[in-house]
Amino acid sequence: MLYQKLARPVLFRAGRGDAETAHETTLRWLSRLSAQRQARDALIKLNRVSAPVTVCGIPFPNPIGLAAGMDKHGAAIGAWPALGFGFAEIGTVTAHAQSGNPRPRLYRMPKSEALVNRMGFNNDGAQALAARLAAAPPVDCPLGISIGKSKATPLEAATEDYLHSMRTLYPFADYFAVNVSSPNTPGLRQLQDAEALRRLLGALRLEGERIAAGRAPRPLFVKIAPDLTEPAIAQLLEVCLSSGVSGVIATNTTIGRDGVDPREDAVAAQPGGMSGRPLSAISREIVRFVHSETRGALPIIGSGGVMTPDDADAMFDAGASLVQIYTGFVYGGPSVVRRSVRRYRRWAAGGRRPRPSTTST
Template sequence: MLFEKLLRPALYRLNGNDAETVHERTVRLLSLLPADPPLLRGIYAEDDPATVFGLRFPNRVGLAAGMDKDGRALHAWPALGFGFVEVGTVTRLAQPGNPKPRLFTLAGNDAVINRMGFNNSGADALAARLAARGKPAVPLGISIGKSKVVPLDEAVEDYRYSLRTLYPHADYFAVNVSSPNTPGLRELQDRAALAELLGELRRTSAELAGDREPTPLLVKVAPDLTDSALAELLEVCDEHGVAGLIATNTTLSREGLTGQEAVLGKETGGLSGRPLTARAREVVGFVHRQTGGRLPVIGVGGILSGADARRMLDAGASLVQVYTGFALKGPGLVREINRTLGGWR
């Protein structure tokens, strides 16, 4: 409540109501904290271990991709209570992303619209940072995507480059084929394109792993897929030994926006937050039923309370991630979710 009532409004006033500036300065500030910050130790951290796709997580709440794209504040997130962290989406080539403004907060709807466009420093820069500073004290996922200037028919090699470059550092990889902000990217969710991409990434992963178990590959899906398209995607994932699914990315739908902020719904980009809550949970439930619970799912989308997270697990998710909820409500949300999920089975 303190964050929502006082700190967040103050941050926006100080930064001219520019959501991206608030985001950037928050990450920059967190990047200055030492590993295991003593002021935060024990305040937010919660333990409730779970083992999913062969990895042990200290708790079930993760930071979704997009918050810390370039891995600048990796050692701060565990101290805020996160049981795992996903960085990126990172691309082979460094890119500035789409023109500004490109991030819009709809606080009255507990929502955000973004059209960031995979702005990041590139796979090589992230690998160098991880080699120099090390990984966080919790599992690290790396979300990889297609560079904007790379044609779709060259996408496989683009993804493979990022996989090879970052392979020594990731505990799992999220294959992002579902962002609405890179032209044509969602076409990679189609059967033939996805089968080619996953086949090559699996082969590359096995080669890099050698005698070790390959690093788990997860696929991040859009909430806008029909049930038949999603069922087809799940068949491809099963054929290529995908370790899990991340459901879901942001949506192109504007259903659920209310009040004066509905005008902002005309902005292009992906919508996240409360309007996505029900649909994300529906997708998780569909995946769970379709696969008989065999495919682990990270549930993400519209989680703004401990109850939301609990319902996501009840729908079939094994883990949850937050982004918009964290941005709007602060670290207290992570603690609330951890306490709500404590001992969940």
């Protein structure tokens, strides 16, 4: 409650209401925290709730992670475990540095508990991120790296673009998220088509095996769009299974606008991907479909509309092995992470998951 009453109003006013400026201010603060070992250790003891799980051979301190997009440049990697997260996914990063789409490109819809963004993979490029990670302090949780296609790279050359990022960042990643589903890079979602995806994933898997040189390669998770039909998702899952992919992240942001408070229709009309509360049921049902369609063969990271412990709990019930939070963290602060982990731990200890209440906790 302190975050909602005190910290969030200050952050939301930063930059005279510009959401991206507030985001940058927050990251600067967290970057300073990331560099201070004693402060980080103290906060880890205060905020981290232990609920260890192992997924794809990776031991996670707890199953609640930070979704990609919050820390695109890896500027605050030490801060995320200090705020209670059991893992963090940075990026999306591309082979080439790019400025992204023109500003403003990030919008809040507080009544809907949602965000609209059309960032466009703004990042410093894979090489710059590798240099930053090499100089950064050790991370106290597993680190995922989301990789995407550079806007200037044509679709027919996309595979080499992804491969360059993976090669460059391989030493620093515990897993890679293959982002083929952002709505903000023209044509990117075409890479979800079966043959294009098969070529991309096959090349990434082989390159991972080559780099690993006989050891277990870094797991690959494919991030899918919430706007696909069930037959399209089923086809995508068939490709993932046949390509040896480790798991799926469900889901990315949506181009739909269902569930928006009518008072925020003007903001919702902005082009870009929407995240937050309106995505909760959609993402959860896709997680359920993926789990059913693959009979549990593909681990799922549930992402999209996780705003409360109830939402995280529902994701686990639907079949997720891990859960990611972004917009829920923006609106709810670190307590959402701690309370979600405590809920999960009670279930794990008792062997029975509590039924989610009809109200947020």
